[in-house]
Amino acid sequence: MTQPKFQLQRNAFGRLVLESADAGRYEGVVPVRAFPVADPGAGISLINTDGHEVGWVDRLSDLPESQRLLIEEELASREFMPQLQQLIAVSSFATPSTWTVRTDRGPTTLVLKGEEDIRRLGRDGLLVLDSHGIQFLIRDLSKLDKTSRRLLDRFL
Amino acid sequence: MIFEHAANAVIPHPLPDTWQVDAAAQLGADEELVSWAEQDLDNRLHFGTGLLLLTNQRLLSKPAGQTGWLNFPFRAGLVLSQHDHAGVAALELHDSTGRLALWRYTLANSPAALRLIDQFQQQLQSVLTGDPVQPPKKNLCPKCKGELNADTEECPVCSREIHQPPSTWTLLRLWRFAKPYQGQLLAGFLLMLGSTAATLVAPYLTMPLMDKVLIPFQNGEHIQPEIVAFYLAGMLGAAMVSWSLGWAKTYILALVSERISADLRTTTYEHLLQLSLEYFGGKRTGDLMSRIGSESDRISVFLSLHALDFITDVLMLLMTTVILFSINPWLALATLLPLPVIAWMIHLVRDRLRTGFEKIDRTWSEVTSVLADTIPGIRVVKAFAQETREAARFRDANKHNLLINDKLNKVWSLFSPTVSLLTDMGLLVVWAFGIWLIAHHNVTVGTLTAFLAYIGRFYGRLDSMSRIVSVTQKAAAAAKRIFDILDHVSNVPEPTKPIALGPVKGEIELRNIRFRYGNRAVIKNLALTIKPGEMVGLVGHSGSGKSTLVNLICRFYDVSEGAILLDGTDIRSLTVSSFRRNIGLVLQEPFLFFGTIAENIAYGKPDASREEIIAAARAAHAHEFILRLPLGYDSLVGERGQGLSGGERQRISIARALLIDPRILILDEATSSVDTETEKEIQKALDNLVRGRTTIAIAHRLSTLRQADRLVVMDRGEIVEVGPHNELMAREGAYYRLYEAQARNVDTDPDDSE
Numbered sequence A: 001m002t003q004p005k006f007q008l009q010r011n012a013f014g015r016l017v018l019e020s021a022d023a024g025r026y027e028g029v030v031p032v033r034a035f036p037v038a039d040p041g042a043g044i045s046l047i048n049t050d051g052h053e054v055g056w057v058d059r060l061s062d063l064p065e066s067q068r069l070l071i072e073e074e075l076a077s078r079e080f081m082p083q084l085q086q087l088i089a090v091s092s093f094a095t096p097s098t099w100t101v102r103t104d105r106g107p108t109t110l111v112l113k114g115e116e117d118i119r120r121l122g123r124d125g126l127l128v129l130d131s132h133g134i135q136f137l138i139r140d141l142s143k144l145d146k147t148s149r150r151l152l153d154r155f156l
Numbered sequence B: 001m002i003f004e005h006a007a008n009a010v011i012p013h014p015l016p017d018t019w020q021v022d023a024a025a026q027l028g029a030d031e032e033l034v035s036w037a038e039q040d041l042d043n044r045l046h047f048g049t050g051l052l053l054l055t056n057q058r059l060l061s062k063p064a065g066q067t068g069w070l071n072f073p074f075r076a077g078l079v080l081s082q083h084d085h086a087g088v089a090a091l092e093l094h095d096s097t098g099r100l101a102l103w104r105y106t107l108a109n110s111p112a113a114l115r116l117i118d119q120f121q122q123q124l125q126s127v128l129t130g131d132p133v134q135p136p137k138k139n140l141c142p143k144c145k146g147e148l149n150a151d152t153e154e155c156p157v158c159s160r161e162i163h164q165p166p167s168t169w170t171l172l173r174l175w176r177f178a179k180p181y182q183g184q185l186l187a188g189f190l191l192m193l194g195s196t197a198a199t200l201v202a203p204y205l206t207m208p209l210m211d212k213v214l215i216p217f218q219n220g221e222h223i224q225p226e227i228v229a230f231y232l233a234g235m236l237g238a239a240m241v242s243w244s245l246g247w248a249k250t251y252i253l254a255l256v257s258e259r260i261s262a263d264l265r266t267t268t269y270e271h272l273l274q275l276s277l278e279y280f281g282g283k284r285t286g287d288l289m290s291r292i293g294s295e296s297d298r299i300s301v302f303l304s305l306h307a308l309d310f311i312t313d314v315l316m317l318l319m320t321t322v323i324l325f326s327i328n329p330w331l332a333l334a335t336l337l338p339l340p341v342i343a344w345m346i347h348l349v350r351d352r353l354r355t356g357f358e359k360i361d362r363t364w365s366e367v368t369s370v371l372a373d374t375i376p377g378i379r380v381v382k383a384f385a386q387e388t389r390e391a392a393r394f395r396d397a398n399k400h401n402l403l404i405n406d407k408l409n410k411v412w413s414l415f416s417p418t419v420s421l422l423t424d425m426g427l428l429v430v431w432a433f434g435i436w437l438i439a440h441h442n443v444t445v446g447t448l449t450a451f452l453a454y455i456g457r458f459y460g461r462l463d464s465m466s467r468i469v470s471v472t473q474k475a476a477a478a479a480k481r482i483f484d485i486l487d488h489v490s491n492v493p494e495p496t497k498p499i500a501l502g503p504v505k506g507e508i509e510l511r512n513i514r515f516r517y518g519n520r521a522v523i524k525n526l527a528l529t530i531k532p533g534e535m536v537g538l539v540g541h542s543g544s545g546k547s548t549l550v551n552l553i554c555r556f557y558d559v560s561e562g563a564i565l566l567d568g569t570d571i572r573s574l575t576v577s578s579f580r581r582n583i584g585l586v587l588q589e590p591f592l593f594f595g596t597i598a599e600n601i602a603y604g605k606p607d608a609s610r611e612e613i614i615a616a617a618r619a620a621h622a623h624e625f626i627l628r629l630p631l632g633y634d635s636l637v638g639e640r641g642q643g644l645s646g647g648e649r650q651r652i653s654i655a656r657a658l659l660i661d662p663r664i665l666i667l668d669e670a671t672s673s674v675d676t677e678t679e680k681e682i683q684k685a686l687d688n689l690v691r692g693r694t695t696i697a698i699a700h701r702l703s704t705l706r707q708a709d710r711l712v713v714m715d716r717g718e719i720v721e722v723g724p725h726n727e728l729m730a731r732e733g734a735y736y737r738l739y740e741a742q743a744r745n746v747d748t749d750p751d752d753s754e
C-alpha cells in the first residue's frame, strides 16, 4: 500500500483542498472516476479547477480512512448515475415514452426520447439516457425481474 | 385560499397546486411570493421533492429529504449561484464566510432555478438599497434572454420540448399520403366490390344445378341441356367479369400504393434533411438508410398486396355471410361458429408477433449499421488488421438476427396450421349439421353443396386473412419507424413568423451563450461581439469549444441559453436557409460529394458560371493542381473525396466557400493540412477575400492568424483573453504562453506542449 503524496481536506465553502509537497496547494479539486461503469473502485483522478490532473489514486481502498471518506463523500455528491432496478410502467412502447421506474436512489419517472438513447454497455449492461441528460444504469440486464425485462425488451 | 402572485413577478409561472397549502402557511401577511423553484433531488442525490421560495423579504426552502423549512432573510453578502455537472445542477447560497446551503436538482428544474437566481439578486439589491425592484423593461425569457410576445408566457424558443408518444394507430396516419389519390382509391374500391361480388355468383349457381338438374336426373328425369347451358354460361360470365374487374382493380391500386410509398420516401428524406446535426449525431447511417429505403418499400407491398387482399377477403366474408343467411339461417350459423374462435386466436398471437417484428426490424438495422460503420472506415480496419474482428461483429449481428427470427418463428409456425385445423373442424361441423338437416328435410342437397362451395373459399381465405396480422404488424412497425423520423421536430426549428433578412452587414453578437451536448457543458456563458468586416481569430487548446462555437454560429445547433444575433436579430427568428446563405464555411473535415470537381466547387451555388468557378479555385490556390489532374475540372472525385490529398480537398472546400461570396466567412482549421508554402499562398489569397467580410478563423498555427483584428483565446468553453496580437503578447497571459510554446518548438503541435 502506497501512501498518497497529497493531503485532502474540506474548507468552509465545502470545497476539497489538496496539498502536496511537489504539486502545491489546490482549492476546489474534484475527484473523477476513470471507469465509472467498468470498474468504479479503480483509478480516481483529482482534477483542479483548471482541468488539470493534480493527483491520482490507483484504488480507493488504498487510501487512509479519512482521505477515502472525503473522496467518497465528494463523489457521492457529484456522481449521479442512478441504477435502474425495476421498470414499473411505461407510457407507451413508441418513443418518446415516459417510464416509471425504481432506482437505487428512489422512485422516479424518466422520459426516453428515442430508442437510440438506450446504449449497450459491455455484454449485459445498458445505459438509458433520459431527456434531461441523466444516465440511468442497468448493470446486469439478466438480474432485472421478469416484468421489467419484458417491458425493456420492447425497446431493444 | 388560492395563492396570489406578487404583482411584479416577471412572468406568471404559477406555483404547482401541490405546494400551494405548504407555501401559504409559511408566508407572513405582508410577504409576497416573487419566484419559486422545485427540487427533485436531495443532497445525497436521491430522488425526492423539495421547494425553494423567494419572497420580497427572504429565501425560504423546504429541502428534499428534510421535513423542516430553512429560512434565509436578505442580508448583505448573500450570493446565490448555480453550476451543473453530469446532468445534476446545484444551487449554492454563500456569504463571505462560507456555504450556507446547497440544493440539488436535475436539469429539468434548471430554468426555474435560473429565474429564481435572477429575482434573488434584484430583490436583495432592492432590500439593501431601499430602491424598488426595477420592473423588467421588456418581457424577456429567463432562459434564453430572448424577447417574448406580450401575450405569451412561454418562450417559443425554449418551450418546444414534446413528449407526446405517437398513437398506436400508426398505419391510419398513412392516410395523409393516401389523400391525394382519393379518386383512384375509390375507383379501386368499387372495382373490388364488383369483382368480389362476381366471384360469389358461381357457388350460388351450383344450388339450382344440383337441385334442378342433377338430383332429378338421379331420380330418373332427363337432363335439359338448355338449363345446364344457362347455368354454366352464368358461371363463365361471372368468372369473366370477376377477372376483368379484378385486373383493373389490382392495376389501379398497385399504381396508387407505389406512389404513396414514393411520396412517403421523399417526404421522409426531405424532413430528414431539415433535422439538426444533433439528430444525425445520435443516429446511425445504416439505420436511417434502412428506414427510408426498405421500410417504405415494405409499406408499399403491404398496401398493394396484403391490405388489398385483406379488404377483398373481408368484403367476400360479409357478402358470403349475407348470402348464407338468406339461404338458410341455421346452417349459416353453424358455418360461422368457428369464426370467433379463430378471431380470439389471432388476438392472442397478435401482441407477440408485433413485438417480434419490431425486434426483427431493429436487429436488421443493426446488421446494416455494422456495414455502414465499417465500409467508410475500411482504411482504419485494414490499417489495424481488424478484418476478422469486423467480420465477427457482422456474424454476431446476423446471429442475433437469426436468434430473434427463430424465436418468432416458433410462435408463427404454430399459428397457421392451427388456423387450418380449426377451419377443417369447421367444415366437419357444417357437413354434420347439413346432413342432419337434409335427413330432416329442412334443406336440399343443393343448398348443402352451395354452402360447402362457399365456405370452401371462405375458410380458405381465413387462413390467409390470419396472415394479415403479421404483415399488418410488420407494416405498422415500419410505419412507426418512418413516422419516428417524420415526427421528430428539428432542434433548430424554423420560426413560425420568420423575420425577412435584408442585406447583411455582418455583425455577430454572442449574448451570454451556453451550450451543452447532452449533459456536458461545452460553452459556458460566453459573450462576444464581432463587428462587421472584422476578422477574429479563435485560438485555444484542442477541445476548448472552437468548432462548437462555429457550429452554434452556423446554427447547426441551437444554444441552450443566451442568444446569437446577426445585425441585432436573433438568428432563431430567421429562416435557416436565408441565414446560412450568408455564411461561407470551411470545415475542419472537408467533405466532397460524388461528382466532378467543378460540381463540388459549385455546390453552394449550382448555377455558377465556369468563370466564377475558376476564379474561386484560383483564389483558393486550387486551380493549378486541378489542372494537373487528367480531366481538369471534370475529374471525378469519389465519395469522401478519395483520390485527392487532404490539402487538395481543403482547398476545394475553400473554393466552395468563396464562390458563394458570403458576408461571413468561417474557416475552421481551413489550412491545417497543407504545407507551409501552400498555406502562405492560400493565406495571401484569403487576405484579399477576408477584407470587408466578417471572418472567424480558427487555427492551431498561430502564425496564420497574424492578420486578425482581434484574437479570442478560449479555454474550456470560456473566453479567457481578447485583443490584437501585440496587445496579448504584451500582456503575457494565455495567448503569450501558447505563442511561446509554438515558437519554441515549431514542429510540434501546440496541444502537446502544455
Ligand SMILES: Nc1ncnc2c1ncn2[C@@H]1O[C@H](COP(=O)(O)OP(=O)(O)OP(=O)(O)O)[C@@H](O)[C@H]1O
Pocket (backbone or CB within 6 Å): B281, B517, B520, B522, B540, B541, B542, B543, B544, B545, B546, B547, B548, B549, B588
Ligand atoms: N457531438 C458532440 N457530442 C458531445 N460532445 C462533443 C461533440 N462535439 C464536440 N464535443 C466536445 O465538446 C468539446 C469542444 O469540442 P470542439 O470540437 O468545439 O473543440 P475544438 O476547440 O474545435 O477542438 P480542436 O481544436 O481539436 O478542433 C470537446 O470536449 C468535445 O469532446
Ligand SMILES: [Mg+2]
Pocket (backbone or CB within 6 Å): B546, B547, B548, B588, B668
Ligand atoms: Mg475543432
